[in-house]
Amino acid sequence: MPALLRRAGWRLFGSLPALFGVVVFTFLLMRVLPGDPAIFFASGPNAGEAEIQAIREQMGLDRPIPEQLVRYLGDIGRGRLGRSMGTGQPVVTDLVNRLPASLELTLTALLLALSCALPLGIVAALAPNSAVDHGVRLLCTLGVCVPTFVSGLLLIYAFYYLLGLAPDPTGRIDIFASQPPRVTGFLLIDSALAGDWEAWRAAATQLVLPATTMALFVLAPLARMTRAAMLAVLTSDFIRTGDALGLSRRRVVLVYALRNALLPVITIMGIVFSTMLGANVLVEKVFSWPGVASYALDALLASDYAPVQGFVLLMAAIFVLVNLVVDLLYGLADPRVSME
Amino acid sequence: MSGLLSVADLHVSFTTRHGTVPALRGVSLSLAAGETLGLVGESGSGKSVTALAVMRLLDRAAQVTGGRITFRGEDITQAGRGIMQPLRGAAMSMIFQNPRAALNPIRPVGLQIADVLRAHRALSAAGARDQALDLLRAVRIREPERRLGAYPHELSGGMCQRVMIAMAISCEPALLIADEPTTGLDVTTQKAVMDLLGEIIAGRGMALLLITHDLGLAAQQCDRIAVMERGEVVEEAPPAALFGAPRHPYTRRLVAASPTPRSEVHTLIGLTPPLAVLAPPPGPPLLEVEGLGKRFGPGTPAVDDVSFRIAPGESLGLVGESGSGKSTIARLVCRLLDPSAGQIRFSGEAIDAFPAARFHGHPRRRDIQLVFQDPGDSLNPRFSACQSIADPLRKLLGLSDPAELRRRATFLAERCGLEGSLLDRFPHQLSGGQRARVGIARAIACEPKLLVLDEPTAALDVSVQAVILNLLDRLRRDTGLGFLFVSHDLNVVRMMCERTVVLQAGRVVETGPSARLFSAPTAPYTAALLAAIPHFNPPAALTPAARA
CATH class of the missing domain: 3.40.50.300 (P-loop containing nucleotide triphosphate hydrolases)
Structure with a gap:
């Protein structure tokens, strides 16, 4: 196990150049984009040139770009990502507050998507080109074709407006429910830790619609990959061996075929997760979800440099971590693969 | 119903894009308990299709269009999974070519053997493990305790085939079908594996249906040999008769074409012209x-x-x-x-x-x-x-x-x-x-x-x-x-x-x-x-x- 940790450490160390590149690229990109934060954050539309210049100096924007970059990198090295002009808070604080919301939503959506996609992929692969297979294909195509803001609005229309089953689709928890004390920032975990099942229920019901919306969108890649991998595995020799030696169908499909078919699914799962985390801005907007993506979008529209740069760096770091986890999972799932 | 297995006038055809293609055209075979039958022929002759039809493992595209397969007096020609699953592994087993691919690559071999045991017998996990260990000893795998946890990629091809044999014989079936069990293995490994297989089936009184393209292998292992050509059995006889006096022209061609310690290149295709022995010309080596x-x-x-x-x-x-x-x-x-x-x-x-x-x-x-x-x-x-x-x-x-x-x-x-x-x-x-x-x-x-x-x-x-x-x-x-x-x-x-x-x-x-x-x-x-x-x-x- 120490060897594994050491290798994981090396992997993280090896990803530092990529992270550095991401930081520099985002920094320069923000400087190239039109819009002047000093004008944006001046007191009003009739602020004088002198006032704007003062803000510019206060923000350090009057200095040459290389110098700004070096100072920014120095700040990152000390664990500071700057201050958000929009919220007035340090970016680190904002991200720490908002990341659990995004992670809770994304993880729930991923689990939901997996729990639907795996069975769908399996039944489709067991009877290729049957009615079931075509049904799964149709569902996947629909899921990937309909934009998340459309499916989100449709779900709200149906379950909140028409049927009244879902709660008010704003935020992470019903405003009248009591917020559990913050431990991890994940409401489901925090309320469970506090033993507050009322709050747990409130948070869970709030989570259902946005998570379903996101899950629908990523159902297709997961289910299609499961189907393709299962189809390939089901024709392999060792499946025939299992059948020839009288193993039950259940054992052959779930233990022999599925575990082998999971390997490519794990790979695609890592990619899907990273994509969801960044791309769920539409879902966060539709459901007024206080996540990092909507935070970054607001900052971008306001030419607020620091939050956007901080968000991109966070996403890059998460991407590195997710890939590491995928590789570790791969090593666990397949004895032929080691981290090297 | 004297025999263990009887195949009578079996017809199988494959549905392809270009219509229906017959794979078996009236194959008849019979095998008594404890008997060994070799099925030889070239690729496409229908040997494997026959074996898979007996096990009812043919894929979707294949249909049994005629004939009967009887196992222990029971007609299993169209038997479904409900009838076949308890038979497979317990009464009839099969081992395959390319043993490493025939084993689950991400499951330890000990567990794979235990899977077969527990599919047919009420055993605890520990009990199955003990029996798996005994089986690994029976197929003479060195350090069996350590091999229980090994994955197929950690074993040589010959060892994988031994594991495969251990799985196939784990529930003491009456019939073992071996489909090209040693093709692709080295000649010394092949001999070791075949010797082991011969010993095991003789020791346990199992019947063996050995499918091979290698006439010599079939001759050494089998009481009788059936020669297949394009979906038909053209000749069936004990090895001595078959190789001493082949009756069917195809058998004769096949016997002649198989290289032996005494054959010459031209005798393989039935020619007898003396070819001049080449004397290497003098001069510097090429x-x-x-x-x-x-x-x-x-x-x-x-x-x-x-x-x-x-x-x-x-x-x-x-x-x-x-x-x-x-x-x-x-x-x-x-x-x-x-x-x-x-x-x-x-x-x-x-x-x-x-x-x-x-x-x-x-x-x-x-x-x-x-x-x-x-x-x-x-x-x-x-x-x-x-x-x-x-x-x-x-x-x-x-x-x-x-x-x-x-x-x-x-x-x-x-x-x-x-x-x-x-x-x-x-x-x-x-x-x-x-x-x-x-x-x-x-x-x-x-x-x-x-x-x-x-x-x-x-x-x-x-x-x-x-x-x-x-x-x-x-x-x-x-x-x-x-x-x-x-x-x-x-x-x-x-x-x-x-x-x-x-x-x-x-x-x-x-x-x-x-x-x-x-x-x-x-x-x-x-x-x-x-x-x-x-x-x-x-x-x-x-x-x-x-x-x-």
Whole structure:
């Protein structure tokens, strides 16, 4: 196990150049984009040139770009990502507050998507080109074709407006429910830790619609990959061996075929997760979800440099971590693969 | 209902895009308890389809269209999974070719054996583990406790097949079907596995249906042999009768085409013309290899201090088991690889120093050409036969006139026995033998002086192999080509080569004239290799009592 940790450490160390590149690229990109934060954050539309210049100096924007970059990198090295002009808070604080919301939503959506996609992929692969297979294909195509803001609005229309089953689709928890004390920032975990099942229920019901919306969108890649991998595995020799030696169908499909078919699914799962985390801005907007993506979008529209740069760096770091986890999972799932 | 298994007038056909294709056309077989039956024939003859039909493991596209399969008096012709699943593994079992692929790659072998045990018997996990351990001992796997947790990729091919046998016999079935159980294994491993299998079925009174393309193997293992051709059993007899006096013309051809310690190249295709023995012309050797070595990374070298010579027009055989370095030597001599040590001189000119990556531009490139093992994979799937053959003419001789290329390709194809009408076909439209001919025509296109043949017939059926070997032999006699002939099949090398080099773990074990080396080997390893070849000629091998 120490060897594994050491290798994981090396992997993280090896990803530092990529992270550095991401930081520099985002920094320069923000400087190239039109819009002047000093004008944006001046007191009003009739602020004088002198006032704007003062803000510019206060923000350090009057200095040459290389110098700004070096100072920014120095700040990152000390664990500071700057201050958000929009919220007035340090970016680190904002991200720490908002990341659990995004992670809770994304993880729930991923689990939901997996729990639907795996069975769908399996039944489709067991009877290729049957009615079931075509049904799964149709569902996947629909899921990937309909934009998340459309499916989100449709779900709200149906379950909140028409049927009244879902709660008010704003935020992470019903405003009248009591917020559990913050431990991890994940409401489901925090309320469970506090033993507050009322709050747990409130948070869970709030989570259902946005998570379903996101899950629908990523159902297709997961289910299609499961189907393709299962189809390939089901024709392999060792499946025939299992059948020839009288193993039950259940054992052959779930233990022999599925575990082998999971390997490519794990790979695609890592990619899907990273994509969801960044791309769920539409879902966060539709459901007024206080996540990092909507935070970054607001900052971008306001030419607020620091939050956007901080968000991109966070996403890059998460991407590195997710890939590491995928590789570790791969090593666990397949004895032929080691981290090297 | 005397027998254990009876197959009566079985018809199976496959539904394809081009309509229904019959695979079995009235196959009848019967097997009594404890009896061994060999099913021999070439690829496509329906051997495996018969076995899979008995196990009811045919895939969707195959349909049993007629006949009856009876197992222990019960008609299982159309039996569903509910009837078959309890039978499979417990009453009838099957082992397959390519044992490593036949085992689940991500499950320890101990658990896989336990899976089979627990599918048929009420056992605890610990109880199944203990029985799995006993089974690993029964198939003579060393350090069985440690192997229980091993994955298939950590075991050799022979060990994987032992594990597969352990799984198949775990619930003591009455019938074991072995589908090419040792094809692809080394000859000594093959002997060890077959000896073990023979011992186990004899010891447990199991019936064996052995499917093989190797007549010698069938003769050594089986009480009776059924010969299949194009979906029919054409002849069935005890080995002595079958090989002593084959009745059916196909059996006769098959027996003749199977290389034995006494056969000659021309007898394989039923010819008896005496071919003049070639005397190597005096003069400097065509190829001299001295102290050749090749090392891939640390550890033992793949090739270590190998030396040999080939005279112009001479044929030299390289034999050895997998990992002996014979293919590496072939690639070093072809200059596809750079040697780590030693010299390679071609017609007195040192060619070892020229980097392999740029050897395609070397003037000697056209003099040393290669014929590959897999005739399908070594042809560009997007090239027609004509384009494949003309390719070296364009690249190495710089010809570009289409009419001239076509004329030369047609001529070369004709020399290799390929009809001109096939020249516009693509590899997937050609049979294995036809592809082999294209590969040979391509190799001789630039009139090389040395042809390196790396297992040129290993992927071919014996009857096709017989024809291709004759083609190669005739080419050599007509054109004075030198051969470096790499093969794992010792009988083939004996027929094709004047001298032979025996390799073991990258080193030369023995070198000498083929006739002497194969009749009176001096190295114990050579003798062990020879002893491991299954024969059907020595009368001792013909009696079932001689088995293991």
